Amino acid sequence: MSDTNLARSNSMSINRRKFLEIASSTVTASGLLTATAAATDAKPAIKAIAFDGFPIFDPRPIFAMAEELFPGRGAQLSNVWRTRQFEYAWLRTAAQRYRDFLGVIDDALVFAGKSLDLEMTNEQRKALVGGYMHMKAWPDVRPALSKLRESGIRLAFLSNFSPAMIDANINSAGLIEFFEHQLSTDAVGVYKPHPKAYQMGIEAFRLKREEILFAAFAGWDAAGAKLFGYPTFWINRQKQLLEQLDAIPDGEGSGMDDLLRFLSY
Secondary structure (H helix, E strand, O other): OHHHHHHHHHHHHHHHHHHHHHHHHHHHHHHHHHHHHHHOOOOOOOOOEEEOOOEEOHHHHHHHHHHHOOOOOHHHHHHHHHHHHHHHHHHHHOOOOOOOOOHHHHHHHHHHHHHHOOOOOOHHHHHHHHHHHHEEEOOOOOHHHHHHHOOOOEEEEEEEEEEHHHHHHHHHHHOOOOOEEEHHHHHOOOOOOOHHHHHHHHHHHOOOOHHHHEEEEEEHHHHHHHHOOOOEEEEEEOOOOOOOOOOOOOOEEOOHHHHHOOOOO
């Protein structure tokens, strides 16, 4: 091989070696950048949970009372009553005619009774509405709340319940020590799923919305919280179908134990 060809061959070998070195360092740097980006994009750890009222408080005795008062008609009355409660809440929000939730519950019961041609006395009506002031906790609630508190998770209610309802039911269920905040939509004059209602959690906890998990009872509430931007877990105790509202909760289960598993506790 001539001196000229040998020089050219050596030059090509050096260039090839340099290319491989540069390529290798680029791949390494790219890997570091990817890892850094992944770490940056990782979701912050959940620091707080905002609960709707019904994942915590068990309304089943109220509906059992309806069957006792109206044998053979209680289930039908309860279904119409529950549906109308939330329809009235949403209609009042849309019409800017807010009324506290216990008043909405009362109005919905009057409508439900009339729609089914039931003769309801004032005493029966007061007993049924009053049931929403004396609810107990679901059996799985206290152990789960204890575990969350031990893990350093901050807890609050973020509910359509009036302040009086939240206070009364916390005391009835014996859960006063667990909740840092008791957030009622009365404070903003609109019902969930209005964004102003969910915003109360951010302002109370002083955390980023992605650091607050919202625990919903109803599918529409799970969708509303998710659309607002909260990580959302649906405690689907009634095993309802997913609402078609352009939002899927981050997790779903039938009780508080499923929530703990979702959070890896």
